[in-house]
Amino acid sequence: MQRRTALALLSAALLPAAAGARAQGAWRPSKPVTLLVPFPPGGATDLCARALQPGLQAALGQNVIVENRPGATGVLGTRAVAAMPGDGHVMLVNASGTMTIQPVVMQQPGFDPVRDFKPVVLAMSAPNVIVVHPSVPARDVAELKAWMAAQGDRLSFSSSGIGSSEQLGMELFLLRTGLKAVHVPYAGGAAAITAVMQNTVPLSMVNSGTAAPQIASGQLRMVAVAGARRLSWAPEVATMAEQGLPDLLSLSWTGVFVPAATPDPVADALHAALATTLRQPEVVERFERIRFVVEGGSRAELETLVAGDLARWRGVVRDAGIAVN
Known part of the structure; x- marks a missing residue:
């Protein structure tokens, strides 16, 4: 009886601590976060990252830095992020052409969009x-x-x-x-x-x-x-x-990705922060200025989009006889 009473008292004492841990919620970054854009400043992908920066800073409670690392139609910066540790402190803000066309038209792109990355969120499309x-x-x-x-x-x-x-x-x-x-x-x-x-x-x-x-x-x-x-x-x-052409889709989009080694709870926390940011009126307005539409959606939806685009463009390259370089 005394043992049961002691256990009950111990459990009661631990409840506030457990509740506090749950209240803290998802993973949070421990240092500044980088949004790496594999293109020069001024393009649509760069503008997307800079529109997300203020809201993401507020949501994560850390400074967010936009870093441009251009080269080879986005391939160099994409390769760099693929090789980084998956600790949640670097995200790749990338265009559909680099993620789903370059791997199809290049013999050795140096990255695999499915194997080397986890999707976080589809940010915008046109x-x-x-x-x-x-x-x-x-x-x-x-x-x-x-x-x-x-x-x-x-x-x-x-x-x-x-x-x-x-x-x-x-x-x-x-x-x-x-x-x-x-x-x-x-x-x-x-x-x-x-x-x-x-x-x-x-x-x-x-x-x-x-x-x-x-x-x-x-x-x-x-x-x-x-x-x-x-x-x-x-x-x-x-x-x-x-x-009359139901399967003819050609979409330019910008998505956010992390290295494949990133734990799912970390990717989920980043998704939640970005989803909140994408709902902000000032972000919607900045995207509309360049005639892009705010997207959002789940991580799984971006994963499906990437897979669908890869399959579509592989088929076009094969059937149209486009030379792979």
């Missing part, structure tokens, strides 16, 4: 869109297909470079429709857009955010959105799925 020069008599996919078929083998399309999401997205469109066009790579998205504006090439698939000013001014005409939903700033333009 679909690619098909645009044409205003002289092209097409306002939707059906009209574009008819016009392209009438041109025979004389057509060409621009992209921001060999192996870019714009090239692979357009190659996917050609595969699904049975149409033909020659790829003309340019040095970046702005040059690819200019080529269509000048009618050097009649059409392209481009990032919707990058081309938004030219679309709004009428210098380009958008005929289809290669995303799951219509654009809020151009709701009159239907998606590929709405126009």
